[in-house]
Amino acid sequence: MTSELDGAGGVLTREPIRLRIAPTRHLISSALLVAVLCAVTGGALISAIWAPGSPVILGFQLGLTVVIAAGLILVIIPLIGAIQASRVKNPADRVEQRTKSAKSRQRAAVSMGVAAAVLVVMGVIYFLIVNDASVQKTFLQPDLMILSFPDILAAFGQNVFIALVAQVLVLIWAMVIALLRISKTAAMKPLRSLATLYIDIFRGLPAIIVIYLVGFGLSFTQIPGLSDLSATWYAIIALTLTYGAYTAEVYRSGLESIHPSQVYAARSLGFSYLQTMRVVVVPQGIRRVIPPLMNNFISLQKDTALVGIIGAVDAFNQSQIYAGNHFNLSSVTIVAAFFLIITITQARLLDRYLDRQERKRSGA
Amino acid sequence: MAFLEIENLYKSYGPNAVLRGIDLSVNQHEVLCLIGASGSGKSTLLRCINALETIDEGEIRLDGDGISGPGVDVNKLREHIGIVFQNFNLFPNMTVLRNIAVAPEMLLGLSREQANERALGLLDRIGLADKANAHPDQLSGGQQQRAAIVRSLAMEPRMLLLDEITSALDPELVSEVLSLVRELARDGMTMLLATHEMNFAREVSNRVCFLHQGTICEIGTPEQIFTAPEHPRTQEFLRSIIAAGRL
Numbered sequence: 214m215t216s217e218l219d220g221a222g223g224v225l226t227r228e229p230i231r232l233r234i235a236p237t238r239h240l241i242s243s244a245l246l247v248a249v250l251c252a253v254t255g256g257a258l259i260s261a262i263w264a265p266g267s268p269v270i271l272g273f274q275l276g277l278t279v280v281i282a283a284g285l286i287l288v289i290i291p292l293i294g295a296i297q298a299s300r301v302k303n304p305a306d307r308v309e310q311r312t313k314s315a316k317s318r319q320r321a322a323v324s325m326g327v328a329a330a331v332l333v334v335m336g337v338i339y340f341l342i343v344n345d346a347s348v349q350k351t352f353l354q355p356d357l358m359i360l361s362f363p364d365i366l367a368a369f370g371q372n373v374f375i376a377l378v379a380q381v382l383v384l385i386w387a388m389v390i391a392l393l394r395i396s397k398t399a400a401m402k403p404l405r406s407l408a409t410l411y412i413d414i415f416r417g418l419p420a421i422i423v424i425y426l427v428g429f430g431l432s433f434t435q436i437p438g439l440s441d442l443s444a445t446w447y448a449i450i451a452l453t454l455t456y457g458a459y460t461a462e463v464y465r466s467g468l469e470s471i472h473p474s475q476v477y478a479a480r481s482l483g484f485s486y487l488q489t490m491r492v493v494v495v496p497q498g499i500r501r502v503i504p505p506l507m508n509n510f511i512s513l514q515k516d517t518a519l520v521g522i523i524g525a526v527d528a529f530n531q532s533q534i535y536a537g538n539h540f541n542l543s544s545v546t547i548v549a550a551f552f553l554i555i556t557i558t559q560a561r562l563l564d565r566y567l568d569r570q571e572r573k574r575s576g577a
Numbered sequence: 578m579a580f581l582e583i584e585n586l587y588k589s590y591g592p593n594a595v596l597r598g599i600d601l602s603v604n605q606h607e608v609l610c611l612i613g614a615s616g617s618g619k620s621t622l623l624r625c626i627n628a629l630e631t632i633d634e635g636e637i638r639l640d641g642d643g644i645s646g647p648g649v650d651v652n653k654l655r656e657h658i659g660i661v662f663q664n665f666n667l668f669p670n671m672t673v674l675r676n677i678a679v680a681p682e683m684l685l686g687l688s689r690e691q692a693n694e695r696a697l698g699l700l701d702r703i704g705l706a707d708k709a710n711a712h713p714d715q716l717s718g719g720q721q722q723r724a725a726i727v728r729s730l731a732m733e734p735r736m737l738l739l740d741e742i743t744s745a746l747d748p749e750l751v752s753e754v755l756s757l758v759r760e761l762a763r764d765g766m767t768m769l770l771a772t773h774e775m776n777f778a779r780e781v782s783n784r785v786c787f788l789h790q791g792t793i794c795e796i797g798t799p800e801q802i803f804t805a806p807e808h809p810r811t812q813e814f815l816r817s818i819i820a821a822g823r824l
Contacts (some may be wrong), residue, residue, distance in 0.1 A: 477662070480651075481629060483653070492669070492679060
């Protein structure tokens with residue numbers, strides 16, 4: 214078959230285009246090597262865990278073994294898939310060759326990725342059982358954990374109370390500061406400057422210093438009503454001051470992100486500046502900053518562990534008493550677990566809430 | 578005495594003079610269209626009238642009372658003069674019904690039931706009663722713009738300013754918005770509208786005003802402006818509109 218193109222430039226007579234099909238064998242052999250390394254390390258770890266006279270407690274022995282075994286299985290499954298996919302039935306069929314090569318390479322890569330993670334986990338396990346399982350005995354001694362649990366749980370109520378009250382106060386106080394900060398009229402300038410100064414100071418001071426100054430300072434002042442509060446309330450005041458500054462800036466970014474056309478629309482209907490803020494700007498602005506607000510609150514919740522320095526008995530303080538009496542940190546591990554449980558739970562609940570909101574808005 | 582009177586209005590943004598001595602009056606029940614190239618000052622003029630922009634010089638009077646300059650209760654003024662924007666600007670944090678009801682409820686002292694009833698009546702009139710509980714982003718552009726128009730109407734304004742209300746719409750959605758405006762004109766609403774829809778301007782308006790670089794170049798009946806423009810600038814503008822197939 215000839216054409217004019219053929220004659221003129223030889224466009225159609227050149228060699229046919231055949232894109233290279235990536236070979237699979239290098240990736241598969243690498244994945245095999247890594248898997249073998251994993252298996253050897255895992256085997257060594259398991260035999261160390263079950264060695265006669267091992268100080269590792271039975272529950273941990275079982276748990277760690279299951280983790281290692283599960284990890285190894287997760288490495289091997291995709292590796293088998295990679296090897297199977299590398300077998301091409303009809304080498305002349307380029308489509309088959311190409312799809313199988315892609316599949317095989319992808320499986321081999323997954324196998325190596327999992328293996329890397331498993332090696333890291335096995336490193337942590339080694340850290341737990343090394344040196345006569347001293348790490349496990351220091352941080353994870355079950356009898357001490359059970360012994361200290363009730364007292365620490367009760368004291369954790371103190372942390373929760375401080376966090377809840379401070380959060381409510383922060384939500385209101387920070388909005389006042391943020392609204393002052395974005396005000397524009399000449400009359401508001403002095404208050405606007407004060408708000409800026411407040412944010413500069415309390416965002417710059419470490420929370421522990423504010424807690425210390427408020428907790429000890431206010432009780433020295435002899436001011437009626439302020440000097441005889443409990444350590445808990447001093448902690449609430451200090452955390453509100455500190456996190457009020459952070460949260461005011463979060464609010465401000467949210468309020469300023471609302472397009473001016475929304476303000477024009479509200480003002481043009483006859484709403485005053487404050488009504489416009491209340492009805493249109495603040496509701497939209499807050500919605501946009503819910504994730505960073507949550508960040509601030511999680512941070513605040515964690516900082517309730519600092520209140521021990523002014524004599525409030527919180528969970529961390531309580532756990533330190535156990536740690537001191539037993540020369541062991543397992544009680545502190547309990548507190549750590551408490552904090553993780555509440556913060557992770559909140560983060561997941563927030564994700565779900567935001568998802569639902571998103572679906573409600575786009576659906577219906 | 579005209580309902581709205583604008584006298585010798587000047588407005589600049591820094592060194593950029595946008596309005597340079599505008600004299601214009603709008604009678605009650607009159608529909609006046611502002612036409613002109615982008616940047617000729619149409620939008621700025623509308624925004625000056627309901628005090629979304631301050632003016633540098635001149636005076637604006639509504640029903641014989643001065644509404645420009647310091648000390649004017651702009652919130653009360655805006656209850657009387659509604660404005661509808663190019664980009665609808667509905668409040669995304671509220672349902673369509675609340676968008677319309679919130680201002681009458683908070684500003685006119687209506688109860689929530691009365692305000693919702695008024696809003697529902699307006700939505701029914703534009704055939705969107707079934708969207709009352711939807712959020713604005715679930716509506717088409719044309720539906721949003723019609724809801725924005727009745728949001729202004731819910732305040733029962735004496736006059737409506739429409740700022741290129743079809744410019745952000747897909748072509749097939751323009752007509753539903755224009756028929757609503759046509760209906761308002763028939764009902765006797767006083768309207769001042771900036772528009773690029775020349776055919777619509779010709780059909781709906783009592784007078785047409787051609788703005789050029791911040792001054793009124795020519796003003797007259799649609800017949801006069803569109804068939805026998807006198808000023809060379811107007812002739813040039815209309816020639817290019819016709820060349821683009823928009824008239």
